[in-house]
Amino acid sequence: MDETIATIREHCQALAVEQVPLDQAARRVIREPVRADTDQPPFDRSAVDGYAVRREDRSASFRIVDRLRAGDWKPRELQPGEAVQIATGGALPCDGLQVVMKEDARVEADRLVVVQRDDARHIRFRGEDASAGAVLIQPGTVARPGVLALMASVGCARPRVTRLPRVLHLATGNEIVAPDRKPERGQIRDSNTTLVRAFLGQFGITPEQMRVSEDRASIQSAIRNPQSALGRWDLLLVSGGASVGEHDFTRSLLEEAGYSIHVQRTTTRPGKPMIFGSRDGSVAFGLPGNPLAHFVCLHLYVRQALWRFSGATDAPDFCVGVLAADFAAEANERETLWPARTEMAEGEVRLTLLRWQSSGDLTSLSAANALVRIPPNAGPLSRGFRLFFLPI
């Protein structure tokens, strides 16, 4: 599995950069250093509602000479005995001031009477968060809400981000029908088209999808389709392709389409017959059609390609959790990826392995938020045993 992941990472490179409006940059990867355009904050601002007075001026009462709202810009040199009313966020009129909180003073006629005064200046000083030119966001950062807000604050309104990959997904199989159709005898509904769409949707990617019958001509025509709105895709996913009983069906199709095949099976179950190939910077996966193997291959392998395409710094790596309960693993000579639920309690990452009946059983997948690595030939595992897992 680790070798397969390394091979996939090796053959995928960060896609090109494009500029998008800030409100379309959510979940995208920033590809430029984002800098403070000015000192942050850009001027001395009051941190409270109150009254600005000279710091060394310990008068008991002051003459209120102005009222400043946030947004006002009215520089003036305050004199001893003078105060200006100032709102939170308002620009201080000069240096050397202190803001007395509204709650610590009262107004009598036009004069300010200070009831209580401590040493806190209640000012957010120019440049205290960041100096002009400082790099606030490193290239490779995923644009989460806080990142987007930070970009807005420094005027990065059209960030340079990685373009989204163009994805073509073919669900193959003579036995599959669309979810809204009633299967004939011998048929089942196709869940992989739905799964791929939702999986990619998490990354903001909308694939072009086709359900094609499993014969060479249909699939070749879909792959080569010159009418495709995509023109040329970065990622080709083929689900199924073994139901005619030819193990190398997808492999030979991909080879005919010009892909070099780098992986044709994995040592991990489920997902043994997975195929991975590349062609001129684009890559293709042949994914086993059964739902559990398909689900595991998407999260374990296709996810790696998406990560590399994105140019993000943080890799989708395994974490370590502890088993929440004893687990009698069936002995298997192959490493197994097991659907599980994680829970964060008492400082521990606890893993509960979910029961699954068969490789077609989607019920456990619907509850899973992790895939746990069960080592080859594992015996019974005790509560508290540490295992690697992939959050999904």
Next chain:
Amino acid sequence: MDETIATIREHCQALAVEQVPLDQAARRVIREPVRADTDQPPFDRSAVDGYAVRREDRSASFRIVDRLRAGDWKPRELQPGEAVQIATGGALPCDGLQVVMKEDARVEADRLVVVQRDDARHIRFRGEDASAGAVLIQPGTVARPGVLALMASVGCARPRVTRLPRVLHLATGNEIVAPDRKPERGQIRDSNTTLVRAFLGQFGITPEQMRVSEDRASIQSAIRNPQSALGRWDLLLVSGGASVGEHDFTRSLLEEAGYSIHVQRTTTRPGKPMIFGSRDGSVAFGLPGNPLAHFVCLHLYVRQALWRFSGATDAPDFCVGVLAADFAAEANERETLWPARTEMAEGEVRLTLLRWQSSGDLTSLSAANALVRIPPNAGPLSRGFRLFFLPI
């Protein structure tokens, strides 16, 4: 804080149900029990590519009488000495069979020669995953990719889900300008509009947003705006509203608009002056304008309203992690929500508290994936100390 959360939860109810196509149901909350429409799988299927023979028939070679692909439906009573070639997923032609894996046999002329035979039947039996009518998805489940795939497999192509809330967001302040504009002296860029949009976008919600200057008439007109595409919203968010130095500015505006005010401050910092009110099943929040407090209030409080609106079973509750390093908390009499990063390593949930300079400092928020509860009057906290946190 807990009392505020309880108050918010109490005043928000699950919104109405609507039916949507499956590919638009991602991240929505399912509001009906989803049942298996037929036995799952609906017929006995081969789990491998191979040859079906009678289970008790231990002949050394067999006559191949048919070739079945997945999708074929060709019932026949196999006779002793007969085999049918069958592909993975193909329907078995009758009961009482076993599938010999392709790898364990060879074909000579038209006859099958079994090289190796074990007891495994290599059949996924009708109903082994679920019986017809069994509830596979409980109401209140969030439609993650695996849930959507499960719905596809049982023909739930137009699920009943909670409608999305209609949200109006007003960013108020005389000092704020749009991110693509250069602030005049005394002005700053508005980051809260971007933050709210990205925060709500995580839940598939697109708010109507307006940047309004902070005077009573502008805001009243925005709230009452009969031209609004929304007509009537479920959630009104007002950011800012204290920069004219009137603490009760938003409160009085909401009261004039018919809201009953249930919260007007919290005991937690940042976010002390937060306002929460309700009116005929809709709710409103007055959020402090400074970025850190605004961020905390969205994740800590507004998130609770969204959860209740959604009808989801799993609540956004606090988890427990351990401090990754000693932390010299500044003594503060109020409980503090501190931006942090979580890491799952060696079975532990480790919390690294992020430095922030001021309540306007967005740099720590851009890196945060958790908000940690620092108890009131906490002294220095040691590595390994357990703390509650909210994943964000």
